[in-house]
Amino acid sequence: MTSDMPTAPVPATGQEKFRWIMHCGWNGLCPRCGKGKMFKSWLKIVDTCDHCGLDYRFAAPDDGPAFFSLCIIALPLIAIVVWLQVAFDPPIWVHLVTSVPLMIAGTLAPLRPIKGWLVASQFVNRAQEAGTQGLWSQLHGTDKGRSDFDQ
Template identity: 35%
Template sequence: MSTESHQMPSSVTVALKSCCPACGAAPLYDGFLTVKPVCGHCGADLSVADSGDGPAVFIMMIAGFIIVGLVLWVEFTWSPPYWLHALLWLPMTIALPLLLLRPLKSWMIAQQFRHKAREGQLDI
């Protein structure tokens, strides 16, 4: 099946389902973050997809905003002891980025696929 014979799924759908950005039917990953080289359903070449450090930047901004905001709110509202802060925020600091990583990487790959982004080349 060619990728032009049907409509591509939205980038949000790809992010939430971690599916192929061309057909939306097959899984995007082999394992936790390893992108499959080829879609098992439509045959789309996924080897050109490289999200690089993009998801990490967004995760730092999003998770940092949420966690720091909550830490400050809890501190100024209840002033708990430091051990309680550690008990609350260390697990959240680990869990939230891990929960955001796959969807944000999937979203960035979907955006690259949709806009046919490739590595830059110089014409000399």
């Protein structure tokens, strides 16, 4: 990457970092420049930022979005569905009309913002598995002393 590419400075303090991560992640914007798009489809991350050229090979949110979606959203929704069943004992069609769509929408809708948040957090905090920098530079053809975050 050349130095004439437009980039925004990554914030230095914890609160500024948090705001930057939330802004970029939840809006699906590049965590380096804040302008390019992070996603090319609903959950598929672009290869490189179309604005600043950030290479997203570092991005590895894995099962994190599904985990957070299930723990933060699905568990409370399950509690509501169980309460509905215990309190009112509705027929099964009521659950099919209300509970099932609520569970599907409630767990699938936040996947993209959560994935964006995890990727932005990984970039801003330079998160990488310990001891893997040499292997990553060998696999990706980068200099031995440079990480994927130093593009």
